[in-house]
Amino acid sequence: MAREWRVAKWRPRRTTMLAFAMLAPSLLFLALFTYWPVLEVAWQALHNQRKIGGPQVYVGLDNFLKLFADSAFRKALANNLVYAFGTVVPSLVLALGFAMALAKSNRVNTLVRALFFLPVLIPLVAAASIFLFLFLPNVGLLDYHLAKLALSGPNWLGDPDVALYSIMGLTIWKNAGYYMLFFLAGLQAVPADAYEAAILDGAGPWQRLRYITLPYLKPTIGFVLVIGLLNVVTQVDHVFVLTKGGPSDSTNLLLFYVYQQAVESYDAGRAAAGTLVMLALLLAITASSLRTLERSFGEREA
Template structure:
């Protein structure tokens, strides 16, 4: 009869490894700044959205969801939300279409294409405030550059920034001009990943240009389109400098966007609670749209790997 060896139990060593300590030490400054300048402001906005002044000049008091109820009951907020939806559709889709067209036209490397790439990318290098100042000169009624050339054709242009039916479209034109060249870079990179064999096979099968675009180019560009869509939607909500320069939300709130509405509540109306509530609504919309876009992006990668 043999007696087995007794099992020996060892206490696991929970002491952190030297490499782990070094990694956290190197990440500590970045984590500290991330907490101070990203997560702590979010906590402050959340706290502010639940508090407000019961009377003017009084201390902050807990008001619960009153700031959100006042926010959604405000016609100006609903107008800004509707404007932002129209602004998103009128800028993101045209910008993506133009960027894809520019990228496909300039995909081949040559000196002429390099020159046109630089020209299309040039608006990206211009600050948004400076670009708005340029377009302000273009849109001036009667004496602006656009009306000057229209007058030579005996055409009377509208009040580009003073007409409530036209002002938002004028701002959309500036946004598309500013962002299309930036999105073009991503599509140029995406087109490099499309295999030439796929185009050759499509040509042998008798596919025309539209069919090659639909069944070859666009399926391979799905990840790029999803990524650019997320960037475009973020720009729609976070870019508001041109509204300050051109219209300040007018006329008749026709160009008032969500971020400019938050600015009005915080700076002009001194209603920090409603401004914080509007910020959280914007953040929630961004999270929903970004999550859905990234979900589509993941599905595209899954289908591509399959």
């Protein structure tokens, strides 16, 4: 019995050691390229460099105080909130509409799905270059067709009241087809019996959407919402190409603000503080969305 106990005790240890040995390469790369850079950024946020190449001086929370006192940072934060709401919600609505319209598999729907997914394959920088041609004042493709209708469009990228919405249009065009794929997959999990029973009970299209489709798609919506919010905070290539944060900081987003502080102003401490604020926002968004996903799966299992 003692021998059997020793063997039984040894096997879990051997299994655990084997599991850690197989995970070691991934854990090593995760530590080197994820956690260590985060620690360096946190250290940088608490220090300041008086001159390039000079020593690092501990300043505590001074970089964070300067960050929140900076009107440009507050403007970038407000822009990001407007940009998030103005891109994620329309993208989700369009993606759901596309998925429901193209849920049935046939040749025509397959072709249309490919056309809707095509913007996803175009790099964001290339897509921004295309939209730059569309938005050129007076000679751009958009103004050209408006002139055919005897209409004059605004300065799409030069008007502070319009520029951010122009960038939103690019983002919606780029992401809606990508989110459509997730909704197409989610619609496959909706049982056909539920729709048939609803039709027999006299439920209309809106009632079927509200009481059958959307409840079954709650986990998918939560997952896509996480992806959309992460893209909003981490994608900034189109701002570089189209506006560079202008005019009058109307399109300045958080990530572009961090770039300005690090590269243009050489203020690494404030840039690091802004990065930590962004990281905190990402963690909060991810945690709340995952909690929503857990509740959705719990309700489905119940």
